[in-house]
Amino acid sequence: MTDKGVSRRRFTQSLGIVVASFALAPGAVFGQVAGALPFSLRNNRQLEGWIRLEPDETVTVFTGKAELGQGILTALAQIAAEELDVAFDKIRMISADTSRGPDEQYTFGSQSVEQSGGAIRAASAQARAILLASAARRFGVRQEDLQAKAGTIASPAGKRATYWEVASADPELLKGDITAATAPKKPSDYSIVGQSIHRIDLPGKLTGAASYVQDMRLPGMVFARVVRPPRYGAKLVSLDEAAVRSLPVWWRSFATAISLRLLPSAKSRRSPPAMRWRRRRAGATTWCRFPIVPICEKS
Amino acid sequence: MTHRIIVNDQPHQVDAAPDTPLLYVLRNDLGLNGPKFGCGLGQCGACAAIVGGKLTRTCSIALRDIGEDRVTTLEGLGTAQKPHPLQRSFVEEQAAQCGYCSNGMIMAAKDLLDRNPDPSEEDIKDALADQLCRCGVHNRVVRAVRRAAEELAK
Numbered sequence: 003m004t005d006k007g008v009s010r011r012r013f014t015q016s017l018g019i020v021v022a023s024f025a026l027a028p029g030a031v032f033g034q035v036a037g038a039l040p041f042s043l044r045n046n047r048q049l050e051g052w053i054r055l056e057p058d059e060t061v062t063v064f065t066g067k068a069e070l071g072q073g074i075l076t077a078l079a080q081i082a083a084e085e086l087d088v089a090f091d092k093i094r095m096i097s098a099d100t101s102r103g104p105d106e107q108y109t110f111g112s113q114s115v116e117q118s119g120g121a122i123r124a125a126s127a128q129a130r131a132i133l134l135a136s137a138a139r140r141f142g143v144r145q146e147d148l149q150a151k152a153g154t155i156a157s158p159a160g161k162r163a164t165y166w167e168v169a170s171a172d173p174e175l176l177k178g179d180i181t182a183a184t185a186p187k188k189p190s191d192y193s194i195v196g197q198s199i200h201r202i203d204l205p206g207k208l209t210g211a212a213s214y215v216q217d218m219r220l221p222g223m224v225f226a227r228v229v230r231p232p233r234y235g236a237k238l239v240s241l242d243e244a245a246v247r248s249l250p251v252w253w254r255s256f257a258t259a260i261s262l263r264l265l266p267s268a269k270s271r272r273s274p275p276a277m278r279w280r281r282r283r284a285g286a287t288t289w290c291r292f293p294i295v296p297i298c299e300k301s
Numbered sequence: 302m303t304h305r306i307i308v309n310d311q312p313h314q315v316d317a318a319p320d321t322p323l324l325y326v327l328r329n330d331l332g333l334n335g336p337k338f339g340c341g342l343g344q345c346g347a348c349a350a351i352v353g354g355k356l357t358r359t360c361s362i363a364l365r366d367i368g369e370d371r372v373t374t375l376e377g378l379g380t381a382q383k384p385h386p387l388q389r390s391f392v393e394e395q396a397a398q399c400g401y402c403s404n405g406m407i408m409a410a411k412d413l414l415d416r417n418p419d420p421s422e423e424d425i426k427d428a429l430a431d432q433l434c435r436c437g438v439h440n441r442v443v444r445a446v447r448r449a450a451e452e453l454a455k
Contacts, residue, residue, distance in 0.1 A: 070399060071397070071398040071399030071400060071401075071436060200392060200395060201395060201397075203400070204391070204392055204395065204397055204400065205381040205384070205388075205392055206381060207397060207400035207403060208375075208384070208388045208391050208392060208397065208400070208403055208407065209335075209375065209376070209378075209379060209380050209381045209384060209388055210333060210334045210335030210374065210375045210376040210404070211334065211381065212334050213334070213400065214334075214337075214401070216328075216337070216338065217334045219329075219332065
């Protein structure tokens with residue numbers, strides 16, 4: 003290699019230095035420093051966009067991240083239950099519904115607990131504090147004298163109110179923005195986070211409940227299949243549209259894709275039609291590579 | 302063309318071409334989610350169901366070839382409220398990561414336990430060898446099948 007080149011070893015060494023500098027940054031424990039706004043809260047400030055108390059005495063928790071088998075819905079529910087001081091089985095998770103919950107962009111890079119968990123931890127801690135403050139006013143006591151356990155607030159004199167009773171008395175109570183000014187619990191005080199518990203998504207997945215994108219069925223929905231070249235470097239030069247039209251009635255060639263010289267697709271009102279498309283489109287596409295002279299083949 | 306098909310003990314009339322793969326009928330015409338489209342080529346096992354008593358890759362069998370055979374899918378075994386012992390043991394052992402292969406794993410295990418109620422670990426590995434899982438949850442699956450066999454023996 004030349005002097006100007008960067009060897010792989012040197013490159014990865016420099017990465018190591020960058021990672022180390024992050025790891026050693028002071029106060030880097032995300033979400034535990036009061037006032038530090040977790041990443042996912044920056045564009046999703048409304049408390050109600052993360053946490054709602056429901057009339058049936060459950061708590062709906064929204065995340066912008068999707069369950070892909072990482073177990074994040076379970077982990078995020080644990081975080082919410084922990085910080086709110088409600089029973090774990092009272093948490094209902096809603097995932098990746100940006101019409102009601104936060105937009106957290108992509109689910110990637112092992113960031114879901116870091117980003118969504120950090121936000122849910124801050125939101126839950128703040129919701130709990132708001133509920134306790136409201137109960138303190140109602141009972142005429144100091145907030146720090148109240149105890150919260152399994153969704154019920156108790157005063158030293160024995161007065162009690164559930165979170166849902168407190169919230170229903172003031173519909174505006176949880177409608178503000180999250181400021182992350184409330185310090186979450188210390189890890190040494192955790193009783194739900196850190197427990198190994200069964201994944202909440204598995205019973206559905208193991209019995210055929212709608213769990214995957216493929217299980218969505220919308221009115222008039224069609225399926226598309228990309229037709230790929232038979233070898234590297236091959237470009238589509240022609241497509242026998244008559245052959246495609248001879249396919250059953252629900253097939254459509256994607257005229258715009260063809261005219262743009264993109265890969266042609268076919269739409270179907272049934273599933274991704276691998277075998278049938280493979281069989282019936284045989285010979286309908288012509289692909290060429292251009293090393294010096296064109297080398298073409300039908301596929 | 303209209304076909305009569307019995308799935309999970311329910312008769313259905315479906316309007317589909319005779320060469321339609323059974324998987325498409327199960328998922329799109331009957332709205333079932335258990336059988337999954339994985340490879341579409343009979344290689345991964347995610348689409349498995351029991352057809353006429355045999356473990357079958359439903360992506361690779363045409364509707365016309367079903368005949369009078371009854372079809373049992375994952376939904377036909379049990380529900381989240383009332384799970385089959387295999388479904389319960391998969392939960393107990395947490396024997397899934399993404400869960401996309403679980404349908405095939407459970408159906409293949411059902412087929413195994415119907416033939417051999419007391420399978421050894423080797424028997425289970427043999428029976429499930431062609432059910433592909435990319436997450437790497439195999440050891441838990443083997444434990445779950447063993448656990449279900451023991452529960453069914455009680």
